[in-house]
Amino acid sequence: MFFQKLFTPYKINQCEIKNRFVVPAMVTNLCDEDGNITEAFIKYHEAKARGGFGLIITEDYGVNPHGVGYKNCIRLYDDSQVPANRRLTDTVHMYGAKMFAQVFHPGRQTSSAVNGGVRPVASAKIPDAFNREIPHELTVPEIHELVGEFANTARLMKKSGFDGIELHLAHGYLLAGFLSTRQNRRTDEYGGCFENRIRIVEEIYHAMRAEVGDDFPLTARVSLTEDTVDGRQMQETMMIVKYLEKLGFNGLNLSNGEYTSYAPELISSTFTAKGYNVENAKRVHDFVNIPTIVANGINDPAMAETVLEQDACDFVGMARASLADPDMPRKAARGQLGNINYCIRCLQGCEGSLLEGNHVRCLVNPELGHETEYTFDEVTSPKSVLVIGGGPAGMEAAIAATRRGHSVTLWEQASELGGEFISAIYPPAKGEYANYLVFLKHQMTALNINVVLNQSANVDNVRAFGADKIIVATGGDPNKPNLKGIDAENIHFANDVLLGKEPIEGEIVVVGGGEVGTETAMYLADAERGHITILEMTDDIDAGLLRTVPTKRFFRDHEVTVVTHAKVKEFRDNEVIVDHRGVEEVISADQIVLAMGYHADNELLTALQAELSNVVAVGDVVEPTNALEASTSGFKAGYYA
Numbered sequence: 001m002f003f004q005k006l007f008t009p010y011k012i013n014q015c016e017i018k019n020r021f022v023v024p025a026m027v028t029n030l031c032d033e034d035g036n037i038t039e040a041f042i043k044y045h046e047a048k049a050r051g052g053f054g055l056i057i058t059e060d061y062g063v064n065p066h067g068v069g070y071k072n073c074i075r076l077y078d079d080s081q082v083p084a085n086r087r088l089t090d091t092v093h094m095y096g097a098k099m100f101a102q103v104f105h106p107g108r109q110t111s112s113a114v115n116g117g118v119r120p121v122a123s124a125k126i127p128d129a130f131n132r133e134i135p136h137e138l139t140v141p142e143i144h145e146l147v148g149e150f151a152n153t154a155r156l157m158k159k160s161g162f163d164g165i166e167l168h169l170a171h172g173y174l175l176a177g178f179l180s181t182r183q184n185r186r187t188d189e190y191g192g193c194f195e196n197r198i199r200i201v202e203e204i205y206h207a208m209r210a211e212v213g214d215d216f217p218l219t220a221r222v223s224l225t226e227d228t229v230d231g232r233q234m235q236e237t238m239m240i241v242k243y244l245e246k247l248g249f250n251g252l253n254l255s256n257g258e259y260t261s262y263a264p265e266l267i268s269s270t271f272t273a274k275g276y277n278v279e280n281a282k283r284v285h286d287f288v289n290i291p292t293i294v295a296n297g298i299n300d301p302a303m304a305e306t307v308l309e310q311d312a313c314d315f316v317g318m319a320r321a322s323l324a325d326p327d328m329p330r331k332a333a334r335g336q337l338g339n340i341n342y343c344i345r346c347l348q349g350c351e352g353s354l355l356e357g358n359h360v361r362c363l364v365n366p367e368l369g370h371e372t373e374y375t376f377d378e379v380t381s382p383k384s385v386l387v388i389g390g391g392p393a394g395m396e397a398a399i400a401a402t403r404r405g406h407s408v409t410l411w412e413q414a415s416e417l418g419g420e421f422i423s424a425i426y427p428p429a430k431g432e433y434a435n436y437l438v439f440l441k442h443q444m445t446a447l448n449i450n451v452v453l454n455q456s457a458n459v460d461n462v463r464a465f466g467a468d469k470i471i472v473a474t475g476g477d478p479n480k481p482n483l484k485g486i487d488a489e490n491i492h493f494a495n496d497v498l499l500g501k502e503p504i505e506g507e508i509v510v511v512g513g514g515e516v517g518t519e520t521a522m523y524l525a526d527a528e529r530g531h532i533t534i535l536e537m538t539d540d541i542d543a544g545l546l547r548t549v550p551t552k553r554f555f556r557d558h559e560v561t562v563v564t565h566a567k568v569k570e571f572r573d574n575e576v577i578v579d580h581r582g583v584e585e586v587i588s589a590d591q592i593v594l595a596m597g598y599h600a601d602n603e604l605l606t607a608l609q610a611e612l613s614n615v616v617a618v619g620d621v622v623e624p625t626n627a628l629e630a631s632t633s634g635f636k637a638g639y640y641a
């Protein structure tokens with residue numbers, strides 16, 4: 001047996017959980033606009049139950065129509081909502097998994113836009129820097145009403161067949177806001193001393209317990225540290241967890257942060273160490289006598305087993321790992337570690353999609369959120385499919401088409417698979433991204449896909465190949481502006497620099513402060529290649545979702561100069577001439593790196609479309625976007641080949 005500890009059952013109160021793999025709560029936006037459960041929501045959870053997770057915790061349920069934190073936030077406050085919830089729990093139970101429901105109130109971390117036009121409420125009138133609205137300070141009668149609503153929801157959750165309830169006391173939401181002096185400035189019986197700040201939690205606990213009985217698991221999610229300027233640190237957390245245990249909570253799910261925490265983030269990016277919470281969780285685990293769960297940046301069963309071996313917790317929360325690969329526990333049980341699609345902590349598909357108001361997605365798992373659509377019924381008349389281009393879009397297309405039963409050949413003009421994504425894994429804090437290419441290559445081999453490397457495509461050889469379907473995934477090319485001096489020998493493309501083809505050093509100017517430009521600057525600064533200056537046309541650099549703040553911190557620490565509002569006019573010997581806020585300036589440069597975006601490399605595509613009728617295009621060859629859109633479009637084209 002691989003991973004003995006991970007596969008040892010354990011109990012939370014009277015509920016036995018078959019293993020230690022936990023899916024912590026995650027917003028999906030897969031419910032409908034009134035927060036009702038949909039088929040897509042059930043299928044999403046079914047995939048994790050089928051994949052072997054022992055305990056699945058739902059996203060955060062609202063207890064009334066205006067206690068919601070995002071567009072399609074799930075809610076439960078009426079008996080009429082029970083049957084759909086029952087269908088959810090029945091489905092998950094079919095696979096031997098247990099399901100807890102998380103219950104919350106967003107407090108100030110919501111907006112009237114998603115909350116049915118109702119202003120957010122909080123312990124005090126301090127706005128959250130993320131949502132920005134000044135909240136209404138709850139009155140005492142309103143607090144009492146809310147306590148009753150939590151109890152009502154608990155009653156309905158038990159009636160719906162959930163195996164337990166997790167009360168959300170973490171991440172800066174309403175109850176975290178009462179607990180923490182960061183938010184709570186009340187001077188009544190709910191503010192000030194610890195006894196007062198925890199009063200609302202105590203009242204909710206007793207009201208919920210009265211509804212569900214002593215044997216039913218009631219657990220709490222707690223941020224170990226709040227990771228903000230005046231946020232809570234461990235010593236106060238120790239006091240809280242002990243109090244929660246004494247109150248009667250049956251378990252603790254240990255997390256960190258709130259909405260405005262950056263590196264360490266609440267949902268960690270690759271700027272935050274893996275297993276960030278483990279050491280603090282161990283302090284709690286050693287201190288209390290109820291089961292604990294820890295999460296954040298544990299995306300690998302080997303690490304999860306190690307965390308259990310350190311006796312840092314009883315269960316391991318693997319939230320995004322379950323998005324990237326819902327079958328991870330099943331694969332871990334068989335020791336198939338190389339076959340796991342690991343979460344690369346890019347935040348693009350999951351958090352990024354939610355922030356844009358879409359349902360949860362995953363860069364490395366295009367099936368996520370589409371479980372009702374991608375059922376993989378085998379096609380009745382298999383085709384011969386030719387995929388041109390071996391980056392993520394091309395490989396996803398080849399994999400999806402093969403899984404449906406088509407016969408697939410992939411041509412890649414380079415000597416290895418990966419396309420532009422290869423250079424994307426070289427900058428600092430991007431090393432985990434290599435996992436995605438490893439997984440795709442592994443799938444190509446496991447599915448026996450015919451890969452031909454060093455194979456260029458043209459109309460003649462594609463026509464001669466005679467495929468029923470041609471999927472073009474040839475990507476994009478870096479932009480090269482038509483400026484005086486652009487062909488000088490000291491001007492390089494960012495991806496060539498990242499791939500080590502251009503060993504430059506000295507006074508280096510990077511033109512473009514987008515993701516590629518900032519990452520190339522980090523790469524050069526980290527390798528101490530010289531002094532780096534970034535020239536950015538707009539008013540700020542943009543290193544991507546949640547990466548800009550830690551990137552700026554890195555630039556400060558490594559003395560990287562960033563010049564904004566700077567438009568390049570001309571390159572001269574060892575000089576870049578810029579228009580900086582309307583004034584011409586000369587910046588000296590031994591070497592210059594172009595990171596000015598991409599354009600579609602569609603010459604072949606246009607030629608093929610003119611000659612052949614069975615051609616589709618995916619990824620950057622259509623329009624340069626990002627790896628998330630590339631993998632999604634590739635997969636879809638392969639699935640519907």
Ligand SMILES: Cc1cc2nc3c(=O)[nH]c(=O)nc-3n(C[C@H](O)[C@H](O)[C@H](O)COP(=O)(O)O)c2cc1C
Binds near residue numbers: 255296
């Ligand atoms: C898309 C997404 C939605 C989340 N929604 C919730 C939520 O509703 N409640 C909650 O307590 N945590 C939520 N989290 C935080 C996760 O439960 C978890 O703590 C975090 O992702 C770090 O763990 P991981 O590295 O295993 O993903 C969410 C995380 C993600 C990625």
Ligand code: SF4
Binds near residue numbers: 344345346362
């Ligand atoms: S989108 Fe990125 S961070 Fe989110 S689950 Fe997928 S791989 Fe992980």
